[in-house]
Amino acid sequence: xxxxxxxxxxRTILKIPMTEMMTILKAWDxxxxxxxxNVNFQQRKESLVQDLVLLCxxxxxxxxxxxxxxxxxxxxxxxxxxxxxxxSKGPGEDxxxxxxxxxxxxxxxxxxxxxxxxxxxxxxxEENAVWIRIAWGTQYRKPNQYKPVYVVxxxxxxxxxxxxxxxxxxxxxxxxxxxxxxxxxxxVKMDLRSRYLDSLKAIVFKQYNQTxxxxxxxxxxxxKSLELDIHMDSRIIHENRIEKERVQRVTQETFGDYxxxxxxxAQYKLETKFKSDxxxxxxxERKEPLRCLIKFSSPHLLEALKSLAPAGIADxxxxxxxxxxxxxxxxxxxxxxx
Amino acid sequence: xxxxxxxxxxxxxxxxxxxxxxxxxxxxxxxEDPQRAQAVEHALRTKIHKLRCLRDExxxxxxxxxxxxxxxxxxxxPDQTQEISEQEVAERRRRQENVKAILQAYRFTGLSGKLTxxxxxxxxxxxxxGNLLDSYFIDLVLQKPLWIxxxxxxxxIPLEEISAKYLQTNIQxxxxxxxxxxxxxxxxxxxxxxxxxxxxxxxxxxxxxxxLCNLLSFTYKVKLRGQLFxxxxxxxxxxxxxxxxxxVTITYPETDALPPSWEEQRASHENLxxxxxxxxxxTSFARKGEKLDVTRV
Numbered sequence: 001x002x003x004x005x006x007x008x009x010x011r012t013i014l015k016i017p018m019t020e021m022m023t024i025l026k027a028w029d030x031x032x033x034x035x036x037x038n039v040n041f042q043q044r045k046e047s048l049v050q051d052l053v054l055l056c057x058x059x060x061x062x063x064x065x066x067x068x069x070x071x072x073x074x075x076x077x078x079x080x081x082x083x084x085x086x087x088s089k090g091p092g093e094d095x096x097x098x099x100x101x102x103x104x105x106x107x108x109x110x111x112x113x114x115x116x117x118x119x120x121x122x123x124x125x126e127e128n129a130v131w132i133r134i135a136w137g138t139q140y141r142k143p144n145q146y147k148p149v150y151v152v153x154x155x156x157x158x159x160x161x162x163x164x165x166x167x168x169x170x171x172x173x174x175x176x177x178x179x180x181x182x183x184x185x186x187x188v189k190m191d192l193r194s195r196y197l198d199s200l201k202a203i204v205f206k207q208y209n210q211t212x213x214x215x216x217x218x219x220x221x222x223x224k225s226l227e228l229d230i231h232m233d234s235r236i237i238h239e240n241r242i243e244k245e246r247v248q249r250v251t252q253e254t255f256g257d258y259x260x261x262x263x264x265x266a267q268y269k270l271e272t273k274f275k276s277d278x279x280x281x282x283x284x285e286r287k288e289p290l291r292c293l294i295k296f297s298s299p300h301l302l303e304a305l306k307s308l309a310p311a312g313i314a315d316x317x318x319x320x321x322x323x324x325x326x327x328x329x330x331x332x333x334x335x336x337x338x
Numbered sequence: 339x340x341x342x343x344x345x346x347x348x349x350x351x352x353x354x355x356x357x358x359x360x361x362x363x364x365x366x367x368x369x370e371d372p373q374r375a376q377a378v379e380h381a382l383r384t385k386i387h388k389l390r391c392l393r394d395e396x397x398x399x400x401x402x403x404x405x406x407x408x409x410x411x412x413x414x415x416p417d418q419t420q421e422i423s424e425q426e427v428a429e430r431r432r433r434q435e436n437v438k439a440i441l442q443a444y445r446f447t448g449l450s451g452k453l454t455x456x457x458x459x460x461x462x463x464x465x466x467x468g469n470l471l472d473s474y475f476i477d478l479v480l481q482k483p484l485w486i487x488x489x490x491x492x493x494x495i496p497l498e499e500i501s502a503k504y505l506q507t508n509i510q511x512x513x514x515x516x517x518x519x520x521x522x523x524x525x526x527x528x529x530x531x532x533x534x535x536x537x538x539x540x541x542x543x544x545x546x547x548x549x550l551c552n553l554l555s556f557t558y559k560v561k562l563r564g565q566l567f568x569x570x571x572x573x574x575x576x577x578x579x580x581x582x583x584x585x586v587t588i589t590y591p592e593t594d595a596l597p598p599s600w601e602e603q604r605a606s607h608e609n610l611x612x613x614x615x616x617x618x619x620x621t622s623f624a625r626k627g628e629k630l631d632v633t634r635v
Contacts, residue, residue, distance in 0.1 A: 094576075095552065095576050095577075095578060096494075096550070097548075097552060097553045097574055097576070098548040098549070098550075098553065099546075099548065099553055099555070100546065100548065101546065128548070128549040154493070154549075155548055155549055156493075156494040156548055156549040156550050157493045157494055157549075159493075205493045206488065206489070206493075207490075209488040210488075210490055212459050212461070212475040212477060212490065213452050213454050213459045213477075214452055214459065214461055214475070215438065215441040215442045215444075215452055216442050216445065
């Protein structure tokens, strides 16, 4: 095996935490059960890695290493920040007869025709998705395996999710390859970004609310009320019971009973004229719009927003600029004066 | 007494004397019959007493009767009311379960719904060849304009297109069109699933399919007169509202030409795939006694 490939293997295996080593190697499906059984997983990590690299050396190629890298990234998808792209077809186009093999070969060909040194790897995933790993090279340099771009494409949908690309100049090419290979016309980057790939998918596929009222539900819809809280201790009197119930109702109508998709931030870029009540205020006299950036950050932004009104920190209903995030599929906003 | 008015007082002195006389007579009378007055008083007193006793008696009588009546009612009714309640409750429960069951059974019609606080939640239950398959939901908000609150329709079904065409103008058409697409998808999916699970032995390599199940590609084994051949089939379903393919291509993967008898087979197979659901074609292969050697080619 080439030294660089061996190094690539070593670095990839080293990334894997010991607790996940067996799971990831099994998912990789390259080493047989027997081979894995013969490996001592109780030893120190450095020696384990050496043993594994020796095992792979015999018949593994750089492509197998790339596949292992994909498996690792699938297990640690939250380590990347994902952007969302939306494609569209031209009007009156034919029915999408999507052929996965055709897509893969077409995608690869487009990239390889444009760039001399590029390595593309594919791994099929659940729900008709395909994970694509692209290692970019230049005309004179081999592909850099340590700065790959990942694309997750859900077939027969207009959506693709990409990890942030270090080489921004390659993004248009990537977009073109995706569009042409999947029989689409145009591609547009959405104003939506997060580490949580599954939440992004839930938002754009509109799958975050899957509770429906039917006569067949085994669990009857329970009306959430403040009754439980109020009756917990009879010595406590709630003075604002009516208002509290109103806030609860409004929050439930806006956010529903389901768990919110996970986002880490929402960003609002304002370019609006300053509005002031005071006459003769210096800022109000400015003709140019004021530029201002507001960023809300949270480990779980939407759950945090949902708890604002019940906690008494904000009025209910919240501003539609905050509540429209999952519905519009945006967490980057540009607000200008109309 | 006014002696002063001689002519003006009534009758004068004589009249006055008369008046005095009458007064005296009256007081004499009272003095004369004290017993009589007393007797009258006594009689009245006894009468009052008697009446009071009668009143008390009647009162107690009424009270006793009321008590008796109440007791009798209390004795009779407890059994009766208990019976009625138990019966009624059981009857009510039976009726409720019945109605609930009917409402739940509406699912089997394929299109059912439940009113919600803001509109209606429609349930589309798909089926193919008498098999009940997945159900899909659309929660509609009944406002002007009508809009979809949330749904469970797969992303690759053209819901947006169908809504744009029919949702505002003809909700019936909207729902029927959606039913068509979903049932056809469910049917195609069912056929592909059946092929993969029940006829895996006939496939030389795994079935290739896409999310909509409108492109299926597989290589299957055919045996005739002791010879084993592989056919590559490619089925296209260009009409998303049907469960039968619109394009069928069967090719022979080997480079050598196919013997003429086999050409017939190939053509007949193509025809079969056009006309029958996928899994039924393979069932007929199995039945025709084209028994295949399940060992790998």
